[in-house]
Amino acid sequence: MEMTDERRRKNKKATIYDIAKKTGTSTATVSRVLSSSGYPVKEETRKKILKTAKELNYTPNIIGRMLKKNDSRDIGVIIPTISNPFYPQVVLGIEMEARQKGYNILLCNSLRDPAIEKKYIETLYQKQVKGIIISSAGDNGNDEFLQEMQWMGLRIITIDHDIKGIGCGMVGFDYKKGGMIATEYLISCGHRNITFITSPLTRASRRDTMEGYRQALMNNGIEAREENILVGEREEEYESAAYEFENGKMMVRKMLQLDEKPSAIFAVNDMTALGAIQELVNSGFDVPGDISVIGFDNIEVSSMVNPPLTTVHQPAFETGKLAFGMLLESFEDPGANGGEDGHTWGDNNKNRNIIRNTILEPSLVIRKSVAVI
Numbered sequence: 001m002e003m004t005d006e007r008r009r010k011n012k013k014a015t016i017y018d019i020a021k022k023t024g025t026s027t028a029t030v031s032r033v034l035s036s037s038g039y040p041v042k043e044e045t046r047k048k049i050l051k052t053a054k055e056l057n058y059t060p061n062i063i064g065r066m067l068k069k070n071d072s073r074d075i076g077v078i079i080p081t082i083s084n085p086f087y088p089q090v091v092l093g094i095e096m097e098a099r100q101k102g103y104n105i106l107l108c109n110s111l112r113d114p115a116i117e118k119k120y121i122e123t124l125y126q127k128q129v130k131g132i133i134i135s136s137a138g139d140n141g142n143d144e145f146l147q148e149m150q151w152m153g154l155r156i157i158t159i160d161h162d163i164k165g166i167g168c169g170m171v172g173f174d175y176k177k178g179g180m181i182a183t184e185y186l187i188s189c190g191h192r193n194i195t196f197i198t199s200p201l202t203r204a205s206r207r208d209t210m211e212g213y214r215q216a217l218m219n220n221g222i223e224a225r226e227e228n229i230l231v232g233e234r235e236e237e238y239e240s241a242a243y244e245f246e247n248g249k250m251m252v253r254k255m256l257q258l259d260e261k262p263s264a265i266f267a268v269n270d271m272t273a274l275g276a277i278q279e280l281v282n283s284g285f286d287v288p289g290d291i292s293v294i295g296f297d298n299i300e301v302s303s304m305v306n307p308p309l310t311t312v313h314q315p316a317f318e319t320g321k322l323a324f325g326m327l328l329e330s331f332e333d334p335g336a337n338g339g340e341d342g343h344t345w346g347d348n349n350k351n352r353n354i355i356r357n358t359i360l361e362p363s364l365v366i367r368k369s370v371a372v373i
Helices: 005-011 018-022 027-034 044-053 063-069 086-100 113-125 144-153 174-186 205-218 241-256 272-281 316-331 350-356
Strands: 074-079 102-111 131-134 155-159 167-172 194-198 229-231 264-265 293-295 311-315 357-360 363-365
Touching: 005 044, 005 350, 018 044, 018 205, 027 044, 027 144, 027 167, 027 264, 074 086, 074 113, 086 102, 086 241, 086 316, 102 311, 113 131, 113 311, 144 155, 155 316, 155 363, 167 194, 167 316, 174 205, 174 293, 174 311, 174 363, 194 205, 194 241, 241 264, 241 350, 272 293
Parallel strands: 074 102, 074 131, 131 155, 155 167, 167 357, 194 229, 194 264, 264 293
Antiparallel strands: 311 363
16 A cells, blocks of 8 residues: 555655755754754744754764764765866875775765765764765755765865865865966967957856966966866766766867867866867868967876877875875864864864965976967
């Protein structure tokens, strides 16, 4: 006999999402009240949440409490895509450090999909991992959910994504400076008509790289024309395992429709640059004889192609090592990542606050894909 909707409702275990919806508050606020975190919440709101929790027969998540004193040797790692060689290098750095310290990693590929990313966060939490390192799929609205997980005891380190108000550690990169370095090198080689090609601007890293491109042009008295900034319209990992490579090809097709062809292309990352080079060659252009190309990331394959790709070095392996080191330090600090006293990492320790936001510096790697004109 089929279960009625009423029976399903009664058998379904109430969650903090149900309480938040009924009280008109955020899940983070509900979590703080139910965990007695000490975080300031209006008394009226606190009473409403506790009353609603009782009405819904809410049972506290024991797993969440266990995470406070979790002895698990597993950590979760969430990346946007495994197809871009940059991320496997990050993972390798994490894995090497984790193995030396006796930890295992559970790797999750979000396929650039915010819904998949959120599901992985939930799954890792339920599996009682000791912490997670996440390179977010983009500006996808999961920040509040991550904050809630942190307040429930999960330790979090982010890569290239600063979550305001959460107090978790971040390993970042000066993308704007990297964008400036790449563009200034092209200008120093005589290029003034430079096209910037990128995937959708859903990640702060891409926007910052583009801003560096604009700034370098402006500093050298060159107009940053909008027609010279080509942005991919879609970002569907399902349709292509090598989306960024395909996007580079698509952006070159768009570029070839411009009335005035550029003398150089600055690609937002190396995979996009490699796709651009292939499309240029297939269209009868010589690289760098006709059009120069510069990338960003310095993935291993960039030195193996013809011509070897000039690019901006982003230390992926070091990023992974640093991220794990910061996560390990948060395990050893009872006040880190929003402990039971409600303090966040770095509240009362200036040195920890410096460690918490580590920004790595870019450097130029000159090879053979840029010509002097």
